[in-house]
Amino acid sequence: MKKNIAIFASGSGTNAENIIRYFKENDLVRVSLVLSNKSDAPVLIRAQGLQVPVAVFSKDAWQTGKDILTLLRHHQIDFIVLAGFLLRVPEVLLHAYPNKIINIHPALLPNYGGKGMYGDRVHEAVVAAGEKQSGITIHYINEHYDEGSIIFQAQCEVLPQDSPTEVAQKVHALEYKYYPHVIEEVLLR
Known part of the structure; x- marks a missing residue:
C-alpha cells in the first residue's frame, strides 16, 4: 500500500519539487499534498505544476492545528516532511504523527x-x-x-x-x- 506524504513549505520550494519528482514514479510512496502558510509562496506553483494538490492555511489554523489535521486525514497522509518551513509544529500534529514528521x-x-x-x-x-x-541534518521534529x-x-x-x-x-x-x-x-x- 502506498505511503502518502505531505510537504510543508514556506518558500521557493526547490527541495519540495526535488522530493515530488523523486517519488513521481515510485510504487510505494507518493507526495499527496503540499501545504504552506504563505499564499504567495512559489512552492505552491511548483507543486501544482507537478499535479500535486496544495493548501494554504492561516496563522490561526496553524496554531490550533485541528483543521490542518482534518485535511491531512482527508488526504490519508502517513508522513510529514518539512522543506523550508519555518513555523514550530503545534502539539496536536506532533501527537497525531509521532516520529512521522521530519525536517532538514x-x-x-x-x-x-x-x-x-x-x-x-x-x-x-x-x-x-x-x-x-x-x-x-535530517531530524525528527519535537516541540x-x-x-x-x-x-x-x-x-x-x-x-x-x-x-x-x-x-x-x-x-x-x-x-x-x-x-x-x-x-x-x-x-x-
Missing part, C-alpha cells in the same frame, strides 16, 4: 540551530565563525526547534574564501542529493 536543517546540528536559525542566517553564521565544515532526534547528517567543506552564498550552494547540493533518499529509507523501514 542547513547545518550540522546541534550547531547553528534553534529559533531564527534558518536559510542564509545559518550560512552567514557558519562563515562568520570560521567553520571548516557545514552540511545538512523545540531543531532538537529532535537526528536521522542523518552529511558534510561539506567550507573553504576560508567561501562566501555565505557559496556555502549555501554546497549545502543545497547535499539537500537535493540526500533528502529524498532519507525520506524513502525512513518510510520503508
Whole structure:
C-alpha cells in the first residue's frame, strides 16, 4: 500500500519539487499534498505544476492545528516532511504523527540551530565563525526547534574564501542529493 506524504513549505520550494519528482514514479510512496502558510509562496506553483494538490492555511489554523489535521486525514497522509518551513509544529500534529514528521536543517546540528536559525542566517553564521565544515541534518521534529532526534547528517567543506552564498550552494547540493533518499529509507523501514 502506498505511503502518502505531505510537504510543508514556506518558500521557493526547490527541495519540495526535488522530493515530488523523486517519488513521481515510485510504487510505494507518493507526495499527496503540499501545504504552506504563505499564499504567495512559489512552492505552491511548483507543486501544482507537478499535479500535486496544495493548501494554504492561516496563522490561526496553524496554531490550533485541528483543521490542518482534518485535511491531512482527508488526504490519508502517513508522513510529514518539512522543506523550508519555518513555523514550530503545534502539539496536536506532533501527537497525531509521532516520529512521522521530519525536517532538514542547513547545518550540522546541534550547531547553528534553534529559533531564527534558518536559510542564509545559518550560512552567514557558519562563515562568520570560521567553520571548516557545514552540511545538512535530517531530524525528527519535537516541540523545540531543531532538537529532535537526528536521522542523518552529511558534510561539506567550507573553504576560508567561501562566501555565505557559496556555502549555501554546497549545502543545497547535499539537500537535493540526500533528502529524498532519507525520506524513502525512513518510510520503508
